[in-house]
Amino acid sequence: MSVEQFDVVDLIRAKRDGGELSCEEINWVVDAYTRGYVVPEQMSALTMAIFLNGMGRREIRDLTLAMIASGETMSFAGLGKRTVDKHSTGGVGDKITLPLMPLVAAFGVAVPQLSGRGLGHTGGTLDKLESIPGWRAELTSAQMYAQLRDVGGVICAAGATLAPADKKLYALRDITGTVEAIPLIASSIMSKKIAEGTESLVLDVKFGSGAFITDINRSRELAQTMVQLGADAGVTTSALLTDMSVPLGRAIGNANEVRESVEVLAGGGPADVVELTVALAREMLTLAGQPDVDVAAALADGRAMDVWRRSILAQGGDPDAALPVARETHTVLAESSGYVTGVAALPFGVGAWRLGAGRARPGDAVQHAAGIDVHVKPGDEVRVGQPLYTLSADEPARFERALAAVAGALTVGSERPPTRQLVAERVSA
Incomplete structure (x- = not known):
């Protein structure tokens, strides 16, 4: 039996105090936890100590x-193309990856977008795409390289x-109240993105009620930490801080978010989804050496749509197939006239989750047709009896709890609210 290099209890006490x-202690504890020598109870204590006391940049x-x-x-070095990726910290109605990947790829830049599934109120990109009949998320490295x-x-x-x-550490953080620790979020995201081999990376770091980190100052700290990690690893990295206090677009769910993404690729779609897609595409293309291209034109003239269709076909999907439609709907109407003063993101994310659009545990199935379509945005004028939002589900018994989640989340008042700034600031090394 080999002798271990360190005693994990000593490391826990050090961070606790x-x-x-x-560097040697960190390398050892990550390896020892991965191979099972350090048990979950010990790693839980260490992650809580990190959550409470933080870590320095070197750590x-x-x-x-x-x-x-x-x-x-x-490594994508043999592609003969520049590579750039995007990562979002997650939110409500955040389907931006779907129109963004084909838009950037339309300019000859390779976009390897390794994505995940949703858990809780934030939706997963793969769950959305799996509402397209035949589409498959699992590709071999060779298949991924060939498609790029x-x-x-x-x-x-x-x-x-x-x-x-x-992967092992994230599952532990999820059940021990340590998901929000900035050192753990930053190292989690950036370890996957650096291992992926992209040359450059743009981060969409959310703040507001529908984000994991609601406070803009802490979101800025997270963005700065991740940008520094990218720079240290030789990956050109920048971040946009974006407002997630209101759901992105009008669709929250899976199949309905795919429909909305296709509308954007066809030159339409909600203004905020188009705005953020274009802003992130410009940032990605700037990092990839194309700062002056007309991004909006590639949405308008169909180039991005062509890439979308080819990518769906390459992964076994049918871009022309009908998407799932829920068996039951319930529409909520305005009880007073005035201006929409707020649409709180988090309650609508929870409402869609309760309808079946998300999962409570890893491995749960999602209902692709379930979700919420919000018909109005802050600043819109509404009249009594006008539809505000529609809930969709295959099981009508789900409506009651979903309605309880969104109660009071959409407010109507007598004065139009100030215009929201979607992209708050840019962070670079």
Whole structure:
């Protein structure tokens, strides 16, 4: 039996008392937890100590590199194209990846978009796309590489070999109240993105009621931490801080968010979804060496739609197939006239989740047709009896709890509210 390099209890005490862990200690504890020597109870204590006392920049970098080293890394060096990826910290109605990948790929840049599934009130990109008949999320590395070469972009599941330590640690954080720790969020996101092998990365860091981190100052701290991690690893990284106090677009769910994304690719769609898609595409293309291209034109003239259709076909989907439609709907009407003063993101995310659009536990099935379509935005004028939002579900028994979640989340008043700024600021190294 081999002798372990460190005693995990010593490391827990060090972080508990506000000390720093050395590079060697971090490398050892990540490896020991991944192989099962450090047990979940011990790692829970360590992550809570990190949550309470934080980590320095060097510690966060060492933690990120240790999680990368727990698995394989990818490289797209042989593609002959610049590569750029985007990561969002998640929100309500955030379907931006769907129109964004084909839009950026339309300019000859490779977009390897490794995505995940939803848990709780934030939707998962793969869940949305799986509402398209035949579409598959699981690709081999060879299939992913071929699609990047031939189509220009891919949205697929991250392989189990990329940063497996992060997968194991995230599952633990999710059940121990330590998800919101900035060092753990930053190292989790960046370990996967750096291991993925992209040359450049744009981060969409949310703040507001529908975000994991609601306060803009803490969101800024997270963005700065991740941008620094990217720079340290040689990945050109920038971030946009974006407002998630109101759902993005009008659709919240899976199939309905795909419909809305296709509308954007066809040159239409809600103004906020178009605005954020274009802003992120400009940022991605700037990092990829194309700062002056006309991004909006590629939506208007169908180039982005062509890439979308080819990518769906490449992954076994039918871009012309009818998307699932719920068996039952329930529409809520305005009880007074005036201006919409607020549409709180979090309650609508929870409402869609209760309708079946999300999952309570990893592995649960989602109902692709379930969700909420919000017909109005803050600042819109409404009259008594006008439809405000429509709930969709296959099981009408779900309506009661969903309606309870969204009660009071959409407000109507006598004065039009000030215009919201969707993109608050840019963060770069």
